């Protein structure tokens with residue numbers, strides 16, 4: 001049986017080639033007696049997706065077939081706003097734990113095992129055609145990263161909850177914690193110690209104070225490019241009385257294999 005392409009009869013103006021990537025935009029859609037008369041359409045790196053919670057219509061329109069003028073506009077705005085914020089973070093559309101081979105290959109290249117991929121709920125969104133890394137804070141989904149598998153720009157789309165600092169935390173009851181700058185390093189270190197991925201947040205006195213309340217030892221491992229910044233931070237934290245020290249390595253821990261990471265810890 002041939003799969004039918006999604007049916008829709010929305011005005012062409014609903015498919016804005018310059019809409020922000022990864023953001024739901026509301027358009028008029030009168031399909032029921034309920035007061036809500038809107039339809040949310042999201043621009044993805046490949047086209048537009050939509051879903052109506054009232055009548056259940058959903059579908060996807062590819063950016064292929066745009067006029068030359070629109071196509072140029074599409075291309076020029078593809079990296080618009082690589083991150084966005086919401087009051088509540090939802091999973092990306094059609095999120096699944098079924099990751100295609102090229103996504104798995106990328107995760108393996110980053111040193112992750114099948115066990116870690118499962119443990120951290122890493123998945124895939126076919127609508128975005130991206131691997132999705134999830135960030136939780138006490139069971140609540142507070143952010144996700146969507147990594148492009150091909151040449152689609154931007155390379156990463158980042159969604160986060162508004163109004164709170166977001167760390168990627170691995171908390172397994174170890175007595176020491178390692179501060180790193182990204183999710184992959186945090187996951188791999190998680191086999192040996194608790195870890196905090198800074199994501200986009202800077203090192204701060206408040207973070208050191210918070211961690212010193214819960215851990216005997218705080219290690220900072222941000223890779224060779226940030227060594228000077230880390231040294232300054234550590235001098236300051238020691239003066240404040242916090243048990244902070246640095247791990248130095250020639251490479252950022254995110255590209256080290258788990259067993260190599262173990263040697264530093």
Ligand SMILES: [Zn+2]
Pocket residue numbers: 029030031032052053054055056057
């Ligand atoms: Zn509807």
